[in-house]
Amino acid sequence: MSTPLRHQRPGHQRPGMSFASPLPQDVQVSFEFFPPKTEKMEAKLWECIERLQPLHPSYVSVTYGAGGSTRERTHATVKRIRQETKLEPAAHLTCVGATREEIDAIAHQYWADGIRHIVALRGDPPDGIGKAYVPHPGGYAYAADLVVGLKKIADFEISVAAYPEVHPQAISPAADLDNLKRKVDAGATRAITQAFFDLGAYLDFLEAVDKAGIHVPIVPGILPVTNFARIKEFGDVTGMAVPSWMGDLFEGLDDDAETRNLVAATVAAEQCRVLYANGVKAFHFYTLNRADLSYAICHILGVRPKV
Numbered sequence: 001m002s003t004p005l006r007h008q009r010p011g012h013q014r015p016g017m018s019f020a021s022p023l024p025q026d027v028q029v030s031f032e033f034f035p036p037k038t039e040k041m042e043a044k045l046w047e048c049i050e051r052l053q054p055l056h057p058s059y060v061s062v063t064y065g066a067g068g069s070t071r072e073r074t075h076a077t078v079k080r081i082r083q084e085t086k087l088e089p090a091a092h093l094t095c096v097g098a099t100r101e102e103i104d105a106i107a108h109q110y111w112a113d114g115i116r117h118i119v120a121l122r123g124d125p126p127d128g129i130g131k132a133y134v135p136h137p138g139g140y141a142y143a144a145d146l147v148v149g150l151k152k153i154a155d156f157e158i159s160v161a162a163y164p165e166v167h168p169q170a171i172s173p174a175a176d177l178d179n180l181k182r183k184v185d186a187g188a189t190r191a192i193t194q195a196f197f198d199l200g201a202y203l204d205f206l207e208a209v210d211k212a213g214i215h216v217p218i219v220p221g222i223l224p225v226t227n228f229a230r231i232k233e234f235g236d237v238t239g240m241a242v243p244s245w246m247g248d249l250f251e252g253l254d255d256d257a258e259t260r261n262l263v264a265a266t267v268a269a270e271q272c273r274v275l276y277a278n279g280v281k282a283f284h285f286y287t288l289n290r291a292d293l294s295y296a297i298c299h300i301l302g303v304r305p306k307v
Contacts, residue, residue: 094123
């Protein structure tokens with residue numbers, strides 16, 4: 001692995017990777033959606049799904065709101081994906097706001113509906129990201145406990161979360177790694193990272209994970225950014241570093257959505273290409289229920305509809 005570069009500006013070419021190089025042929029992608037709240041949002045979601053389906057993603061996941069606030073909509077969306085598409089759906093499931101019996105019942109229903117992949121998460125506190133987390137009485141306290149419970153119910157494929165820049169509520173990087181190892185030892189087969197822009201932090205994290213004896217894929221979560229102010233606020237709450245050069249790129253584009261989209265796709269595509277040059281072959285895209293940016297980035301990576 002080459003030496004990680006931190007806060008690197010888009011456009012800098014890493015050794016062995018340039019826009020003149022052949023397109024990769026072994027990239028795997030997955031996409032994340034959120035359940036729609038209105039009929040208009042539902043139509044938009046399904047336009048997004050139809051646009052991305054020809055790229056043959058490994059799976060698509062559907063998020064679960066804080067405190068289980070989208071439980072029914074998540075289930076309905078995942079079930080419809082299973083019934084009406086050829087995509088492999090993965091349902092997010094959290095520990096927040098439910099007893100073990102309630103969560104077990106949801107898992108049993110997913111299995112009955114043909115859902116074989118769960119993204120098992122602790123979940124955000126009902127009061128919002130950054131607030132104190134308190135386990136639900138009688139519930140699964142943390143994601144590792146949830147993984148254990150799911151494995152007792154059925155042989156689910158289980159993905160969990162990972163944090164290259166350390167979970168904001170972790171007492172230390174070492175404790176955060178220990179928590180990830182507990183989730184993997186309990187049966188998780190993959191970890192998906194929180195979005196990040198410091199590529200060096202992710203590559204360093206891969207080395208730390210390996211040294212900790214964690215040997216599952218650590219899939220980078222890729223977030224194409226079109227609203228810099230909002231992502232800066234999110235970074236301040238979650239501990240995700242947002243480099244100053246990104247602010248420079250979006251400066252003066254508040255009223256120019258088209259150019260913002262072009263910049264967003266360029267930045268994310270370069271992020272993926274640098275990671276690929278460092279041996280990363282799988283990418284998980286946070287789509288925000290819009291297909292255009294993820295589709296364009298996949299096209300650059302060589303992930304295209306099969307003819």
